[in-house]
Amino acid sequence: MGLLTPDPGLVFWSALTFGLLVFILKRYAWKPILHAVKSREETIEYALAAAEKARAEVEDLNVTKVQIMDEAKAQRDDLIKQARDIKKSMLDDAKLKAQSEADKIIAAARVQIEREKNEAILQLKEKVAEFSVDIASKLLEEELQTSDKQKAIIDKYLQEVNFN
Known part of the structure; x- marks a missing residue:
């Protein structure tokens, strides 16, 4: 027999062994192997779905x-603007109050100065009047010691006075 021609007994036993192997594998190994492959496939699909879901959640x-960052920046900008506006308003109010107080103080000072000036003028007039009277009385005392001088002064004043 040649190498290329099979022996019928060998073919029989090989087919029987192969069939028995297929039966044993089908009975005991194919179901657990297919179940393990299917389970592994489901696990991989679940992991891929979970990874896709996680990626989508990360993007979200x-x-x-x-x-949130944009909103926080906008809120920060609004707060800064409000703070600046409040600061400006407070400064403006303080300036107005200070100017008003300064105007009141200046007005009061002017009134006080005017009053003191009038009092000083009045006192000065009184002093001048006192000095004038003192000087006049001293002058008259000296001038009117003789009767000739008294007569001359009376005549002079009488000529100045107009009786019309």
Whole structure:
């Protein structure tokens, strides 16, 4: 027999062994192997779905984070603007109050100065009047010691006075 021609007994026993092997594998090994492969496939699909879901959640979180950051920046800018406006308003109010107080103080000082000036003028007039009277009385005392001088002064004043 040649190498290429099979022996019928060998073919029979090989087919029988192969069939028995297929039966044993089908009975005991194929179901657990297929079950393990299917389980592994489901686990991989679940892991891929979970990874996709996690990726989508991360993208959503990034978008949310950007929105929150934008809102926070806008709120910060609004707060800074409000603080600046309040500061400006407070400074303006303080300036107005200070100017008003200064105007009141200046007005009061002017009134006080005018009053003191009038009092000083009045006192000066009184002093001048006193000095004038003192000087006049001293002059008259000296001038009117003789009767000739008295007569001359009376005549002079009588000529100045007009009786019309």
